[in-house]
Amino acid sequence: MSTTDTSPSAHSGASESWSRTHFRVDRRSASYCRVTFDHPPINTITATTVAELAELVGLIEQDPDLNVVVFDSANPDFYLAHYDVENDPSRTAALGVGPTGMHAWLDLLVRLSRAPVVSIASIRGRARGSGSEFVLACDLRFASRENTLLGQFEVGTGVVPGGGPMARLSRLVGRGRALEILLVADDLDGPRAEQYGYVNRAIADDQLDTEIEAIASRLARFDHEAIARTKSYVDQVTLPPDSEFPPALADFFEMLTRPAQQAQSARLRELGLNTDSDLERFLGRRVVESIPDA
Amino acid sequence: MSTTDTSPSAHSGASESWSRTHFRVDRRSASYCRVTFDHPPINTITATTVAELAELVGLIEQDPDLNVVVFDSANPDFYLAHYDVENDPSRTAALGVGPTGMHAWLDLLVRLSRAPVVSIASIRGRARGSGSEFVLACDLRFASRENTLLGQFEVGTGVVPGGGPMARLSRLVGRGRALEILLVADDLDGPRAEQYGYVNRAIADDQLDTEIEAIASRLARFDHEAIARTKSYVDQVTLPPDSEFPPALADFFEMLTRPAQQAQSARLRELGLNTDSDLERFLGRRVVESIPDA
Amino acid sequence: MSTTDTSPSAHSGASESWSRTHFRVDRRSASYCRVTFDHPPINTITATTVAELAELVGLIEQDPDLNVVVFDSANPDFYLAHYDVENDPSRTAALGVGPTGMHAWLDLLVRLSRAPVVSIASIRGRARGSGSEFVLACDLRFASRENTLLGQFEVGTGVVPGGGPMARLSRLVGRGRALEILLVADDLDGPRAEQYGYVNRAIADDQLDTEIEAIASRLARFDHEAIARTKSYVDQVTLPPDSEFPPALADFFEMLTRPAQQAQSARLRELGLNTDSDLERFLGRRVVESIPDA
Numbered sequence: 001m002s003t004t005d006t007s008p009s010a011h012s013g014a015s016e017s018w019s020r021t022h023f024r025v026d027r028r029s030a031s032y033c034r035v036t037f038d039h040p041p042i043n044t045i046t047a048t049t050v051a052e053l054a055e056l057v058g059l060i061e062q063d064p065d066l067n068v069v070v071f072d073s074a075n076p077d078f079y080l081a082h083y084d085v086e087n088d089p090s091r092t093a094a095l096g097v098g099p100t101g102m103h104a105w106l107d108l109l110v111r112l113s114r115a116p117v118v119s120i121a122s123i124r125g126r127a128r129g130s131g132s133e134f135v136l137a138c139d140l141r142f143a144s145r146e147n148t149l150l151g152q153f154e155v156g157t158g159v160v161p162g163g164g165p166m167a168r169l170s171r172l173v174g175r176g177r178a179l180e181i182l183l184v185a186d187d188l189d190g191p192r193a194e195q196y197g198y199v200n201r202a203i204a205d206d207q208l209d210t211e212i213e214a215i216a217s218r219l220a221r222f223d224h225e226a227i228a229r230t231k232s233y234v235d236q237v238t239l240p241p242d243s244e245f246p247p248a249l250a251d252f253f254e255m256l257t258r259p260a261q262q263a264q265s266a267r268l269r270e271l272g273l274n275t276d277s278d279l280e281r282f283l284g285r286r287v288v289e290s291i292p293d294a
Numbered sequence: 295m296s297t298t299d300t301s302p303s304a305h306s307g308a309s310e311s312w313s314r315t316h317f318r319v320d321r322r323s324a325s326y327c328r329v330t331f332d333h334p335p336i337n338t339i340t341a342t343t344v345a346e347l348a349e350l351v352g353l354i355e356q357d358p359d360l361n362v363v364v365f366d367s368a369n370p371d372f373y374l375a376h377y378d379v380e381n382d383p384s385r386t387a388a389l390g391v392g393p394t395g396m397h398a399w400l401d402l403l404v405r406l407s408r409a410p411v412v413s414i415a416s417i418r419g420r421a422r423g424s425g426s427e428f429v430l431a432c433d434l435r436f437a438s439r440e441n442t443l444l445g446q447f448e449v450g451t452g453v454v455p456g457g458g459p460m461a462r463l464s465r466l467v468g469r470g471r472a473l474e475i476l477l478v479a480d481d482l483d484g485p486r487a488e489q490y491g492y493v494n495r496a497i498a499d500d501q502l503d504t505e506i507e508a509i510a511s512r513l514a515r516f517d518h519e520a521i522a523r524t525k526s527y528v529d530q531v532t533l534p535p536d537s538e539f540p541p542a543l544a545d546f547f548e549m550l551t552r553p554a555q556q557a558q559s560a561r562l563r564e565l566g567l568n569t570d571s572d573l574e575r576f577l578g579r580r581v582v583e584s585i586p587d588a
Numbered sequence: 589m590s591t592t593d594t595s596p597s598a599h600s601g602a603s604e605s606w607s608r609t610h611f612r613v614d615r616r617s618a619s620y621c622r623v624t625f626d627h628p629p630i631n632t633i634t635a636t637t638v639a640e641l642a643e644l645v646g647l648i649e650q651d652p653d654l655n656v657v658v659f660d661s662a663n664p665d666f667y668l669a670h671y672d673v674e675n676d677p678s679r680t681a682a683l684g685v686g687p688t689g690m691h692a693w694l695d696l697l698v699r700l701s702r703a704p705v706v707s708i709a710s711i712r713g714r715a716r717g718s719g720s721e722f723v724l725a726c727d728l729r730f731a732s733r734e735n736t737l738l739g740q741f742e743v744g745t746g747v748v749p750g751g752g753p754m755a756r757l758s759r760l761v762g763r764g765r766a767l768e769i770l771l772v773a774d775d776l777d778g779p780r781a782e783q784y785g786y787v788n789r790a791i792a793d794d795q796l797d798t799e800i801e802a803i804a805s806r807l808a809r810f811d812h813e814a815i816a817r818t819k820s821y822v823d824q825v826t827l828p829p830d831s832e833f834p835p836a837l838a839d840f841f842e843m844l845t846r847p848a849q850q851a852q853s854a855r856l857r858e859l860g861l862n863t864d865s866d867l868e869r870f871l872g873r874r875v876v877e878s879i880p881d882a
Contacts, residue, residue, distance in 0.1 A: 184434075470727065490788075582809055
């Protein structure tokens, strides 16, 4: 993993760090990298985040020394809020397709899942919509027991989730729980997410960082080839075929332009969407406020 | 959803209700319907139940306004006991096939699973055999923590379960737990059913109705198209192919006619099958009493 | 199930027992058999164990009366430690292939999974590596809540697990938890194994034997054909295709011969591998001690 603003010492094992607009990267050793989301106020995902993550995934894929990447957040209340079109949907449309031929967002998630590296989501705070889609594309997910809210709120706003959670949750938690998460579209806290298998497990908040560090440090010492080949065998059984992803994203884009959904989006912004608001803190419960009375 | 005994106001949003022999239907709004099983003494499923449910599923499928159907029971001790041939197996045989080309029972379960509507089993009391098969065909399953017994007792009576639980449980709870449920053939209480993923979760009995009402009311307000399309994507990944169902039902019918199983069925009726008996209350444990000593 | 050292009374229902080098067999009745691993000091699996288990599986497959086989251990601290090449890898290589055309180890696991008999792993103590692979090939897994450690430590030693856990765990516990078990390669205790679905459930140690006996005795009374056909339907949905197994075993053998892994194996033996040592008791945690400092 190299980048234009790192020194040649990058592969010496010495710690180094570099930043992008929406996250910073701490290369703790040749085999261990930590990525910290930091996009105030609530870590929304925008076209910029997607472009930067796509670049990062490209570096991860090509790095022969890297064993493990941990993704955490600088904001204890928000891991990755959800997607924000930033009043300019054309920027999202302009992201184009990635090497898989799929839209940049789907492309980077699929490539992260297949990379010969263990990706770990260390979740503290909220991860909804595309934030949830990101953690579902990671290999391992650990959540703060006291301070996590996960969910796919899209159906509550009248659209289909676009970044693959039907494909991933169906395989991860089974039909009944996947349908509940996707259709009831409410938040799951840490214990519920653990019970449903949405995350590997919930960990007491004051132990989360220590446990993730222990897991990552352990993985960093293992043989790269043993990790890569073993993961590849699991990939063959568990990863959705690429063909499952694009139709739902096309539905998402189409449904988002319908007048009713545009009105609902506007109402959500009035209520505080994309800001550090009560709406964002309790979005799973409060999303219904954006629905006009029948 | 319309029926001959409802007024044209059915779609006005006003509550209405109608009844069949084995359940009543309360149309709470255009988008929300509640079905309450009420077939004393223990909510057995008979040829009549199947015919009435098949009609109901047809109405559900064609209703463009309906988002959610909750199935509950008027009897707190029995949700749906199991199938009862009513001393007249010819009535069950005469049910014929449904639109999918499968036997009416398989047909209605498959069509309910695929309907563009969220079906919710609100389980209080016992649901075994075909009662369990019905809840497995629903999209979401919630069970009273204190007052639920779920099971597939068929193997204990010397036959293969016929209504698809091998196909559905294998995908829902994984091989090990599916084999235990099906082969050990004992009852699971609410906490165990939750732990195994047989139900989405167990809810304290005095909270069950309130929680289900909150979930259903929420779903009733959502966009129908968003629900239907999102569910359809999950269906594509999680529903068994139709071809898995008929062979096991054929096995069930064939094995049921064997002399040993006929004798065992007779013994179960002597012990209180199909009545509100201690046998029915503890059928999972007591089914072995119908087996002759080796 | 018959063997050369059993009397013709084997099928009379009377209890009988016979022994092999690494386990003893207690035929409690025509329909119920118990196999107890007893290979001091820590129940390693060797070429001898594989040959003896292969013979046993052949007997199980052909026995028309047998309903249930319970596998337990004479050593409360070790169920099946893991594979031991006994300083003679040629013996393992010489095991050849079984009737499925696969290596003897894969062959016996696959055939046990498909046999028309319920196989139950009653786990007390440690089961790692091929010990874990064995329990994963059983139909039902129950673990002592207080005294179980399960794991696939292979990646920690620089090799791919060879006996199918990628295929089986991926389907049993889902992608995220399977990747954690296989890549982090640490031990899971009873409660964690239950939570992840690695075992059906954890049972209080002082209740384990009683509960397993109740389950096995119950299964022993059931109709053989009902068990066999019902299991077969679950097999069709849940068993991995045979083609998934050989490539990982080939990887295992290849990687094991690399100098780095040979050195690591030697270091593990120095630390106490294959003996009743602290290393073996805490192998999941201590395996990293065999990795040279970077």
